[in-house]
Amino acid sequence: MPTVTIDEKPYRADVGETILEVAQRNGIWIPTLCHHQALEPYAACRICVVEIDRGGWWQVVTSCNYPIRRALTVRVNSERAIRARRGVMELLLARCPESPQLRRLANRMGVEGTPYPHIAAAQENCILCNLCVRVCSERIGASAISMVGRGGDRTVATPFRMSSEDCIGCGACAAVCPVGTIDLIFHEDEVEISPFETRVTLRRCAECGRPVGSELVNEVLASRGGPTLVEMLAGDAYCLRCKRKKLAERLTAAVPGNGSGRAAQERSLPGGTNVQTGLHAGNPRSIRVGEAG
Amino acid sequence: MSTVATGLKTANDLEQYRRHLLGERDPRAHRVRVCVGTGCTAKGAKGVLELFNRTAEEAANDGVIVETKCTGCHGFCERGPIVVVDPGNIFYHGVKREDVPEIWRESLTGGRIVERLLYKDETTGQVAKTPDEIPFYKAQHRIVLAYNGVIDPTKIEEYVAVGGYAALAKVLTSMEPKEVIDEITNSGLRGRGGGGFLTGRKWRSARDAQSEPRYVIANGDEGDPGAFMDRSLMEGAPHSVIEGMIIGAYAIDSSQGFVYVRNEYPLAVQHLSTAIAQARELGLLGYDILGSGFDFDIRINRGSGAFVCGESTALMASLEGRVGEPRAKYIHTVESGLHEKPSLLNNVETWANVPQIILKGADWFASLGTEKSKGTKVFSLVGKVKNTGLVEVPMGMTLRQIIYDIGGGIRDDKAFKAVQTGGPSGGCIPARYLDEQVDFDRLTELGSMMGSGGMIVMDEDTCIVNFAKYFVGFLKDESCGKCTPCREGIAQMLHILEGIAKGEGKDGDIERLEQLGTLMEDTALCALGKTAANPVLSTIRYFRAEYEEHIREKRCPAKECPGLFNYEINRDVCTGCGLCAKKCPVEAITGERKKPHAIDQQKCTNCGTCFDACPFSAVVKV
């Protein structure tokens, strides 16, 4: 078990772990943007850089994908590492001045603003972290979007920039976007993945009319042999909230004076799978679709 | 001309075949060699060749035997089409179809010389008959380019006849793989593709890598603007590259090789394909090469046309059929490259050096060059020099020798300002270092690099800001856009440089450029981004005052940046023809007919129309 020394404190690490994993496990904060623990490292945003001792010189490396092979000495909060991370953030702020999420992260890093002007880019307010593309291909298996173009022309797009036939409307891309650029727009009976102009049939709650999920997600889950969204929602065409309400009503009716929350929980998520389609929240840590059963 | 052998079974067969080929040769044969490299072809070499061929066919009926043959690039493309006549090695340049009958009559069959087509030195007026008498060639030392212009690259017999594949035979019959690696290591050969990494050490790492299969790859992506050394090699001596690769494959125990060729090089692809097919037929590629039990074959892949595809991980991604983008991985491609297998990538020129080292020995190679940079290097000498072209010189030659002795000095006898070495991510070196030796380490110390061997010469009229801007603009278009520092950093750099060149520079711009440079060097994902600031940083290092003049005084001393200098009319030269006044879009020029005119600086927008229009060069930049 190699020892990783971070800012002069030793930590135990496994061979193959990344610097970021060791740091996170030990409560050391390193900002990340293009990284997601459910996805392969991509190391493109460069916001997570740290310094490592190369015997006589210090090399700046990205912590999210630098693998521990043997004992390693790391500086997370050296002047150079901090300057490098802030420098990258300043460049990103110039690109995406309007993202509150990005500004929040900048603040946390001690970056107040950017000295650089906003230069028009092919895709405004996108940091090109590629998380959406990767979640769509690596986790969802749909590969509905990809990076197209080079340099400043680089954008995330569907093939030929037309409504994608591969998109199943799961919304994972929106959930995983760290700067809030991808929006789900709910139309009467369709959900639109906003920058990609893709529309997919929408299933709404039979009770309250709130969006439940896209029809295609159902089909895809079924075709993979796992429980479908409808099954996961206990066979009803209700949204989670209405279903819980109904269950509670049933339980209260059956056992007067005793509304047990435990029974409700057990039935609502068979197989212990946490399906977060992205329709509900933007917590990137909960993308688990496709891992069921 | 000769019988083509098939399926050589042993090294001895190869030697027999070579003797046979030589035996067929008539040393006194009358022969005309026409360069059909890309440069000469663009200037009409194919027509010249065709006419020689036709004339030769007709003459053959009358019993006059003249051999015509096409060769690869001689390196002196600007003087093309180039035609060489044997016996005598008479070098004719700028040959047109109309000249063919005269060359035929006088030189090929008459034994005389066509004076007007010989090379004449501009300054001394001396006429050169053979290449060795031409200053451009005199100081060169050609090892990898030795066959260019001499043999027909589409005929394996020609390569075999001059000793081709003898190094391979030697390796297969008398050397252990480890000995091959030692030989390359001892020669001190360093990679010609950019980084100058020790080739032998790379081979050893590839051999030591645990996993299998192993791959051997030649990098022929050559995306530097103005560079064409690798193209000329692949076109003019494809078998040297292939032979080097087979030897490398034997050394690291690989059975599959790839040549990755830039898409814009159709002739290189064609010649390599022909060469590979011929080598296969001869038993030099494929199963059981020369009866040694060693199997190896090569496939050609055409690049996707991006500069960044020359970067090792991007190249391998592209070979795998994925988007040619660099991969962020802290594991070297010799351990995990193509298909995550050990992959030995070398530049085309690096490979072409290998057979020579094996044949002549590591000591011979190490005797050329400087302490840590051995052998020769091919440079593509372009820009404001009199003679542009491909030059191969021993490492350690001074910049002055290359630019003045070989390049003939600066065009129009202007003053030398700087030379950019190492391509778009290299740096520029000013006049005070002209006597520095050119080798890997010295160029790096000077803030530039060897790169793949681009050399662009600037004269006094070149604005340094504009020059840096050109390269940054190139890199902006070529950045893959994957990582933040390169994509955004280059765009910001270009924005600042454009401001400076427009007279909108501010105090602090230079420092901002320097900061961006450090940031990109520290944090970019691949070497493109890490070195993208070099042209800017090196020009700031040596020409800071010129940047400051642009920023503070809004003046461009080289008078290249529009708006940062004025146009005036020289009263002594102006004839008062009135052409400029007629053309000026803002009516800033006034004057009586036949009297000197004048420009109203208040009205003038510095568009330069009058400068271009004046037939007497009376409009001057001040």
Ligand SMILES: Cc1cc2nc3c(=O)[nH]c(=O)nc-3n(C[C@H](O)[C@H](O)[C@H](O)COP(=O)(O)O)c2cc1C
């Ligand atoms: C942006 C970029 C472009 C490159 N282009 C080339 C190229 O066109 N040809 C080449 O041989 N090496 C190129 N390289 C260098 C290669 O990555 C690699 O180092 C080289 O091919 C290794 O061969 P060598 O050891 O023989 O030099 C490039 C590197 C970068 C970063």
Ligand code: SF4
């Ligand atoms: S440094 Fe430039 S070329 Fe290299 S990965 Fe980053 S964006 Fe792409």
Ligand code: FES
């Ligand atoms: S989080 Fe490491 S490079 Fe983006």
